[in-house]
Amino acid sequence: MGPTRIPVESAELLAFDGVSFAVDSDREILHGVSLSVAPAAVTVLAGPSGAGKSTLLRLGNRLEVPSAGNVRFRGQDSAVIDPRELRRRVGMVFQKPVPFAGSVRTNLKVGAPQASEEELGRSLQRVGLEGSLLDRVADDLSGGEAQRMCIARTLLTQPEVILMDEPTSALDHENRLGIEHLAKELAQEGIGILWVSHDLAQVRRVADHALVLIDGRNASDEETAAYLEQGMSGEEQ
Amino acid sequence: MNATQIGWAGLVGSFALVVVAIALSFTQRLQLSRSILWASARAAVQLLLVGFALRLVLDSNASVWWAWLWVVIMIGFASFTIGSRAKEVPGIFLLGTISMLTVVVVSLSVIFGFQVFPVEGRTIVPLAGMMIGNSMTASVLVGRRIVGELSEKRDEVEARLALGQSWQDASRPYVRSALRTALVPQIESTKAVGLVFLPGAMTGLVLAGVDAVDAVTVQLAIMYLILGSVATSVTVIGLGLTRRVFTSDHRLRSIERATH
Numbered sequence: 232m233g234p235t236r237i238p239v240e241s242a243e244l245l246a247f248d249g250v251s252f253a254v255d256s257d258r259e260i261l262h263g264v265s266l267s268v269a270p271a272a273v274t275v276l277a278g279p280s281g282a283g284k285s286t287l288l289r290l291g292n293r294l295e296v297p298s299a300g301n302v303r304f305r306g307q308d309s310a311v312i313d314p315r316e317l318r319r320r321v322g323m324v325f326q327k328p329v330p331f332a333g334s335v336r337t338n339l340k341v342g343a344p345q346a347s348e349e350e351l352g353r354s355l356q357r358v359g360l361e362g363s364l365l366d367r368v369a370d371d372l373s374g375g376e377a378q379r380m381c382i383a384r385t386l387l388t389q390p391e392v393i394l395m396d397e398p399t400s401a402l403d404h405e406n407r408l409g410i411e412h413l414a415k416e417l418a419q420e421g422i423g424i425l426w427v428s429h430d431l432a433q434v435r436r437v438a439d440h441a442l443v444l445i446d447g448r449n450a451s452d453e454e455t456a457a458y459l460e461q462g463m464s465g466e467e468q
Numbered sequence: 469m470n471a472t473q474i475g476w477a478g479l480v481g482s483f484a485l486v487v488v489a490i491a492l493s494f495t496q497r498l499q500l501s502r503s504i505l506w507a508s509a510r511a512a513v514q515l516l517l518v519g520f521a522l523r524l525v526l527d528s529n530a531s532v533w534w535a536w537l538w539v540v541i542m543i544g545f546a547s548f549t550i551g552s553r554a555k556e557v558p559g560i561f562l563l564g565t566i567s568m569l570t571v572v573v574v575s576l577s578v579i580f581g582f583q584v585f586p587v588e589g590r591t592i593v594p595l596a597g598m599m600i601g602n603s604m605t606a607s608v609l610v611g612r613r614i615v616g617e618l619s620e621k622r623d624e625v626e627a628r629l630a631l632g633q634s635w636q637d638a639s640r641p642y643v644r645s646a647l648r649t650a651l652v653p654q655i656e657s658t659k660a661v662g663l664v665f666l667p668g669a670m671t672g673l674v675l676a677g678v679d680a681v682d683a684v685t686v687q688l689a690i691m692y693l694i695l696g697s698v699a700t701s702v703t704v705i706g707l708g709l710t711r712r713v714f715t716s717d718h719r720l721r722s723i724e725r726a727t728h
Contacts, residue, residue: 293719294626294629294719314718315632315633315634318630319632322630323627325623325626325627325630329623329624331624331641341631341633381627385630388631388632
């Protein structure tokens with residue numbers, strides 16, 4: 232069966248249903264994980280390093296495919312959706328900013344080649360950058376600016392969900408708070424955000440919903456409470 | 469004395485220079501004496517075997533099919549060499565074989581189709597040899613380079629895929645860079661020819677007493693042929709390899725996993 236178009240209306244935005252992922256036949260990283268991403272909210276996926284959070288995120292826009300279970304976008308199995316179309320609707324922001332060679336304009340046009348100068352300028356303003364940065368060499372941006380530019384680049388594909396893989400881990404505290412604030416704003420505009428973090432103070436700041444992943448599986452209610460409690464007691468920042 | 473027939477005595481005389489190289493290695497303690505001796509002896513044995521075999525293949529009474537068989541064997545050896553020199557490149561043996569076959573078919577079709585040279589054993593074998601030899605080196609270079617680029621820039625390629633680009637678009641800047649790297653040395657050597665060194669075919673013709681301008685026209689035709697062959701082989705490897713490291717649903721495979 233070939234790729235099909237995504238239905239416009241569906242109650243469900245992005246859902247992982249009993250998803251497993253194996254690197255090879257004897258090494259499974261995720262074991263039947265289920266979660267859903269709510270629209271207009273920041274869903275945080277927390278858990279210790281190595282729990283499989285980033286891998287799960289990569290299954291969300293089909294950079295990887297599950298070995299069992301399925302990922303649904305607007306109620307449709309993502310396996311039957313054209314991956315290029317899926318990735319425009321389910322955008323991704325990586326742990327470290329990934330500027331491409333060339334100017335900021337060149338970067339922004341990768342996902343939106345037809346975008347006008349005005350649209351490009353607006354996308355920068357939406358993430359808190361000056362429109363005048365368009366001619367700047369992307370590699371010359373500071374870490375915070377580069378990550379904001381990467382978010383603007385993703386926004387130009389008009390995503391309904393943005394997967395954020397520890398997007399502030401390479402940034403200083405001020406920029407970290409700035410990106411968190413931006414994610415909350417985007418959620419208020421209606422975008423569903425799935426944010427991966429192992430920084431529990433950050434989980435408290437940004438999460439509308441929080442889920443915990445431990446050893447590649449959904450944590451039980453007790454485990455979730457105990458894990459998040461660590462953050463309350465300030466053991467992990 | 470004939471410039472094209474130095475005889476066994478001449479060969480032994482030229483070996484004096486190898487002795488000089490060994491002496492230099494010995495006095496400078498480079499510990500290369502055995503390597504130099506081994507390389508010289510191996511080259512002598514290989515080339516003499518080839519020479520005797522070619523004498524049979526290129527005999528005016530021999531069928532031209534022997535020359536074509538020779539070309540097939542050369543393609544096999546070249547593919548094997550590409551495979552052994554670029555082990556980290558997934559599927560390189562098959563890609564190398566396809567690349568060498570394409571080079572031979574395209575280039576010889578042009579050269580014989582336009583009747584630049586007559587279709588004879590003495591033209592088929594050396595022309596195919598030069599094309600395959602040069603293309604082989606460029607193929608190894610481009611294969612390794614593409615794998616290196618896509619591994620090093622994996623985060624960029626995946627960021628492009630995540631923006632909805634196809635694998636063709638997402639890989640283009642990196643594959644293009646690898647193709648340029650593989651082609652530039654050939655272009656540079658084409659530009660420098662005659663100014664720095666006189667190329668082999670021309671030197672051979674001049675030694676054989678051919679008019680220098682006639683020798684130059686033959687050399688130019690061969691150089692254009694080599695340039696075209698290198699470009700063809702590099703493109704075939706580039707396109708084939710890039711296709712291989714991506715899945716049909718636009719995911720970049722783990723390069724290690726792509727080898728299975």
